[in-house]
Amino acid sequence: MKVIIVGAGKLGYKLAELMIQEEIDVTLIDTNHKVLETINEHMDVLTIEANGIDIRVLKDVGIDACDILVATTGSDETNTLICALAKKLGCKKTIARIRHPEYMTQLDFVKSEMGIDMIVNPDMDSAKFIEKFLLKQYLFYTGEFASGKVKIIDYNIGYNPELVNKKLKDLQGFENLLITAISRDGNTIIPHGDTQLLVDDIIHVIGADEDIGKFSNRFNLPRVNKDIEDVMILGGSNLAYYLSKSLAKSKISVRLIEMDRNRAIELSNILDDVLVIHGDGTDYNLLEEEMLASMDVFIGATGFDEQNLLMALVAKQEGVDKCIAKISRQNYIKIIDRLGIDAALNPINISASNILKYIRGGKVISVSLLIGGDGEVTELIVGEDSPFVNIPLYKLNLPKGIIIGAIVRDGQVIIPKGDAIIQADDRIVVFCLSEDVMVLKKFFSPKKGGRLSELWNRNKGPRNSTIN
Numbered sequence: 199m200k201v202i203i204v205g206a207g208k209l210g211y212k213l214a215e216l217m218i219q220e221e222i223d224v225t226l227i228d229t230n231h232k233v234l235e236t237i238n239e240h241m242d243v244l245t246i247e248a249n250g251i252d253i254r255v256l257k258d259v260g261i262d263a264c265d266i267l268v269a270t271t272g273s274d275e276t277n278t279l280i281c282a283l284a285k286k287l288g289c290k291k292t293i294a295r296i297r298h299p300e301y302m303t304q305l306d307f308v309k310s311e312m313g314i315d316m317i318v319n320p321d322m323d324s325a326k327f328i329e330k331f332l333l334k335q336y337l338f339y340t341g342e343f344a345s346g347k348v349k350i351i352d353y354n355i356g357y358n359p360e361l362v363n364k365k366l367k368d369l370q371g372f373e374n375l376l377i378t379a380i381s382r383d384g385n386t387i388i389p390h391g392d393t394q395l396l397v398d399d400i401i402h403v404i405g406a407d408e409d410i411g412k413f414s415n416r417f418n419l420p421r422v423n424k425d426i427e428d429v430m431i432l433g434g435s436n437l438a439y440y441l442s443k444s445l446a447k448s449k450i451s452v453r454l455i456e457m458d459r460n461r462a463i464e465l466s467n468i469l470d471d472v473l474v475i476h477g478d479g480t481d482y483n484l485l486e487e488e489m490l491a492s493m494d495v496f497i498g499a500t501g502f503d504e505q506n507l508l509m510a511l512v513a514k515q516e517g518v519d520k521c522i523a524k525i526s527r528q529n530y531i532k533i534i535d536r537l538g539i540d541a542a543l544n545p546i547n548i549s550a551s552n553i554l555k556y557i558r559g560g561k562v563i564s565v566s567l568l569i570g571g572d573g574e575v576t577e578l579i580v581g582e583d584s585p586f587v588n589i590p591l592y593k594l595n596l597p598k599g600i601i602i603g604a605i606v607r608d609g610q611v612i613i614p615k616g617d618a619i620i621q622a623d624d625r626i627v628v629f630c631l632s633e634d635v636m637v638l639k640k641f642f643s644p645k646k647g648g649r650l651s652e653l654w655n656r657n658k659g660p661r662n663s664t665i666n
Contacts, residue, residue, distance in 0.1 A: 199223065201557075202259060202289075204250030204280050205270035206233045208526065209295060209320065212550045213268060214243050217557075219635050225259050250280050253287070262288030266557060270295045278312050285313030293553060297321055299439055316556050320545035325440035327548055328522060331541060332426055332495055333448075343564065343577045343627045347611050348604045349410045350378070350575065350627075353417060354400045354538075361401075367391035375405040375413055376613050378603040378629040379573060384533075386573035388599050388631055404603040404627065406611035426450055426494045426520075432479040432509050433500030434461045437524060437545065439469065441497065446471040453488055455479035480509060491516045498523040503530055510539045558639075563625070573631050575603075576638065582622035592616035599631035600638060 199222045203210045206228035214237070217224045224243050227250045228234055234245040248255040250271065261267065267284040269277035274296045281292035293316040301308065305317055343350070355361040361369070366377055366389055380387040381400040387393065395401070403413060429445055431438045434456030442452045442465075452472045456462040462476035477484045479500070490496070496513035498506025498521075506523035507530070514521045522541045525534070534542045547567040551574070555565045561579035580587060586594060591602060591614055605612040606625040612618060620626060630638045 199265045199557075200260070200263060201225070202227065202256075202261065202264050202267045202284075203270060204228075204267065205272070205277075205295075206230065206237060206245075207270060207272065208546045209318075209549060210268070210270040211237065212546050213270070213553060214241060216550060216554060216632070216635075218243060219632050220639070221636055222557075227255065227259070251276055251283070253283060256284060256287055264289045266291045266293065268293040268295075268553065274298050274301060278308060278314065281314045282312040291315045293318065293556070295319070295549070297436060299436060316553070318549045318552055320549040321436040322440045323548045323552060324437050324524065324543055324545040325444060327543060328441055328497065328541075329444050329448075331522070332429075332445075332520065343575075343604070343606075343625075347407060347606055347609070348404060348627055349407050350402055350404045350603075351410055351414070352381075352400050352402055353413075354398060355395060357397055358417070361395050361399075362397055364395055365391065366393050366395070371416065374409045374613050375403050376601075376603050377401045378404050378575075378601050386631065388573070388601050388629055390598065402629070405613055409613075428493045429453070429495040429497065430455070430488065430490060430493045430513075430518075431497045431499055432506070433498065434458065434465050434474070435499050435501060438497075438499040439465060441499070442469055442472045453493075455484070455488070480505060482512070485512070485516075490518065493518050495520045495522070497521075500524075503527050507534075507537065507539070507542070511537060514539055573629065574635070576628050576630065578626060578628070580620055580622060580624045580626060584620075584622070586620050587622050588619055590617050590619055597634050597637055599634035601629045603627045603629055 201217055201222050202225045203214055204227045206226055210226065214224050214226050218241060225246060226234070226237060226243050227246045227248055229247065229249055231247055234247055237243065238245055246255070246259060250256070250269065261284055264284070267281065267289045269280040269292070271277055271280070277294040277296060281294045284292050292314050294314050296308070296317050297319050302319070302322065308314060309317060377389055379402040380389055380393070380395070381402070382396065403410070405413065428451045431442060431452060431454045434454060438454055442454050445452050446469070453475060454465060454469070454472055455475045455477055456465060457478050459476050462474050466474040475488060479485070490513060493513070496510060496518045498510045500506055503525045506525065510521040510523040521539045522543065523539055525542050525544055526546065551565045551567045555562055558565070561581060563577040563579065566575045602614055604627040605614050605618065605620065607621065628638060
């Protein structure tokens with residue numbers, strides 16, 4: 199597959215990084231020489247210093263033989279025009295990043311008239327993610343799969359004596375659950391039976407809805423009894439706009455604090471049923487006046503990671519149940535696990551997940567990048583021509599970076615052991631390190647008669663999928 203990315207910002211960089219891991223032929227176009235120089239130092243990708251809106255440039259890079267063009271420049275209009283030109287010049291599929299709220303009501307028209315196959319909006323995608331998080335009943339929540347039958351939650355084990363220094367195979371009470379990943383010091387670990395848990399590890403636990411409920415009760419993560427009624431949002435970003443508008447429609451009281459007076463006035467005019475406050479959201483006196491301690495949720499949504507994280511911590515100390523921070527800098531990943539806030543999300547990862555799902559197509563239902571971006575959770579439907587059908591898991595010799603967390607068959611959730619067998623049309627939820635994505639693709643690729651062991655053997659060795 200040949201992909202051209204126009205715009206080497208955070209999203210363009212992340213997409214290039216992910217696509218290279220899948221052995222996709224990537225060309226990255228940008229006008230910033232220094233940015234391209236940095237990319238060349240870290241990635242094996244073809245970079246071109248040019249304006250992606252130039253038809254001659256698109257022709258020179260072979261746009262007519264391109265499978266997908268992704269336009270991620272800082273301008274919505276430029277992205278739209280680039281995609282339109284690419285489609286006219288023979289590119290098969292185009293993806294545009296469009297962020298301005300005014301365009302969101304015209305997406306269908308823009309797509310059909312400009313030849314755009316997919317539109318991504320990191321702020322809107324993040325708002326949807328947060329809303330889903332808030333409307334769930336768990337304090338620590340990662341995601342749901344198979345239409346809600348399979349759930350994944352996070353749990354910081356702290357100094358819990360039931361878990362700390364225990365090997366996964368020795369844990370008690372995990373018969374219908376699986377620890378599919380461990381976040382430790384900003385790194386993601388796909389565990390096996392002999393993996394030992396350490397203090398402050400965050401474990402990602404997968405299971406059927408009812409079993410996750412039992413797990414929550416066991417480790418004092420009960421369902422929240424009261425509905426969310428009051429939400430405070432720091433910052434008047436587009437993310438804050440989308441989220442405030444959506445929450446207000448759900449009859450949730452929203453207080454949005456914005457420091458810039460003009461932006462505060464603008465938001466107050468376009469947001470019905472949202473209380474917009476002009477002021478410094480880091481001023482404790484203001485927060486006290488606006489009754490921060492009585493809020494059910496606090497969300498840091500400014501353009502500054504430090505501010506979002508700090509104020510989420512302040513809100514947590516004031517007794518707010520759920521505190522969320524938007525972050526964008528990768529170097530903060532290593533400290534997030536230890537801060538004690540409920541969620542930190544990266545809009546770039548969320549949109550990159552959506553694009554990956556589209557690119558992979560076929561039977562891939564969803565892709566969720568883990569917080570550090572070095573691992574992912576993928577839900578897919580197994581085809582009857584998959585090389586793994588009707589073979590016990592323990593015979594697959596899966597690499598250490600892949601674990602099958604759940605199988606959904608005929609509406610029933612199966613947390614697989616080593617003797618479990620994948621059947622055609624099963625839905626499976628798979629945790630995978632980014633470096634093993636190419637192996638993961640074999641799960642939904644047709645049999646080609648090749649020896650898959652040659653691919654598997656490049657990894658550190660086989661592992662059994664049974665860890666508990």
